[in-house]
Amino acid sequence: MVHRLFNILFSAALVQFFQAIPLQAQDQWSWPEKPENIQVLSKDWPGSRLRPVMTGFTRALGVGCSHCHVGEVGKPLSTYDFPSDANPNKDRAREMLRMLGSINDHLKNIEPSGDKRVNMWCHTCHSGRPRPMTLEEIVGETYKLMGIEAALEHYADLKENYYGKGAYNFGERALNALGYKMLGNEDVSGAIAFFELNAKEFPRSANVWDSLAEGYMRAGKMKLAKKYYKKSLKLNPNNPNAKDMLKKLREGQRG
Ligand code: HEC
Ligand code: HEC
Structure with missing residues (x-):
């Protein structure tokens, strides 16, 4: 599992390396x-008809041929064994093809509201990701398996490779949601790490400072909680939660 995660972590960088070499020149x-x-x-298709399908797969998943075939990234394609089924992703892709067929069959049961039927493709789900997970899910998985350092690194790696490509939503919601999930699991230090990163990413958002303040409050660090609620209030003077919490913190100090 960890091995697979590292594959995911580094596959994007490797794909870019692979794509830098034109197919013909290899x-x-x-x-x-x-x-x-x-x-x-x-079975009747010559290879020339497979070509657009295979390049479509690589684009839809944001991977190179070796993601599904036996072969090494960067090595000439003549060293690949394309008929082999030893790479488990090849059978996964076959099952995906069958699934896509049955989804598109199923869609025929409805009368489309537009003038044309909407078809599902590999990229409808994958959008350039080998495993179509949200940013929250994928970083959350890394956190669970490898801890906070690896999760923060994974976030940075994904942002570097995927930002602006539509595969992941890098808005403030993902890290915020991860932080609250950690709070829900009583993992306050994990939550604070995600909230801290979000505050670094979105320093103009009143909401992310409010969340960070809540994290510190849960950690019992009232001074920091106060500081960040104030910061949130400065960015959005109408933030009712920050007002309430600051009032509570002041009362707490008196009592
Ligand atoms: C997402 C997985 C995936 C990717 C990426 C992919 N392929 Fe495939 N490829 C398949 C599957 C699945 C088959 C078998 C299809 C079937 O059984 O109907 C296949 C079959 C082939 C075959 C036919 C082999 C034979 O003789 O039976 C060739 C050649 C091939 N791929 C070349 C490529 C090349 C070149 C690339 C990169 C540009 C590539 N593929 C990328 C999944 C993939
Ligand atoms: C309805 C959404 C959907 C469509 C359409 C779809 N996939 Fe997937 N695909 C998934 C999901 C979800 C997973 C992750 C399964 C898991 O690991 O639990 C996945 C996983 C895969 C994997 C395994 C990747 C890995 O690294 O583990 C391959 C390969 C793959 N899909 C290829 C394809 C191809 C090729 C197509 C088009 C023929 C396609 N998929 C269409 C949802 C979809």
Whole structure:
């Protein structure tokens, strides 16, 4: 599992490396006249018809050929074993093709409201991600398996590789939600780490400072809680929660 996570962590960087080498320039490899091991797509298709499908897969998932085939990133395609099924992602992709077929069949049961039927594609779900998870889910998974340092690093890595590509929503919601999830799990230090990063990412948002203040309040660090509620209130003088909490903190000090 951890090994797979590292694959995910670094696959984006490797894909960019791979894409830097034009397919033709790599070697003499060419699409096979007669593919040998086709189970879902049409067995009659020559390799030239597989080509747009395979490049479509790589684009939809944001990966290189080696994500599903036996072969090493950066090595010439002539060293790849394309008919082999040893890479488990190949069978996963086959199952996805079958699933997509049945989803599109199912969609025929409804009368579309627009003038054209909307078809589902690989990219409808994947949008350039090998595993179509939200930012919250994927960083949350890393946190659970490898701890806060790895989770924060994963966030930075994803932002570097995917920002502006529509695969993940890098708005303030993701880290905020992760922080509250940690608070819900009584993991106050984990929550504060996510809230701190969010405050760094969105220093103009009243909401993220309010969340950070709440984290510190839960940690019993009232001075910091007060400081950040004040900061939130300065950015949004109408933040009723910050007003309330500051009032409570002042009363707490008196009592
Ligand atoms: C998301 C997974 C995925 C990616 C990425 C992918 N492929 Fe495939 N490829 C498949 C699957 C699945 C099949 C078999 C389809 C079937 O059984 O109907 C296949 C079959 C093939 C075959 C036919 C092999 C044979 O002789 O049976 C070739 C050639 C091929 N792919 C080349 C490529 C190349 C080149 C790339 C990169 C540009 C690539 N593929 C990227 C999943 C993938
Ligand atoms: C309805 C949404 C949806 C569609 C459409 C879809 N996928 Fe997926 N795909 C998923 C989900 C969800 C997962 C993650 C499954 C898991 O690991 O629990 C996944 C996982 C995969 C994986 C495994 C990746 C990994 O690194 O673990 C491959 C390969 C894949 N999809 C290929 C495809 C291809 C190729 C298509 C188009 C033929 C496609 N998918 C269409 C939802 C979808």
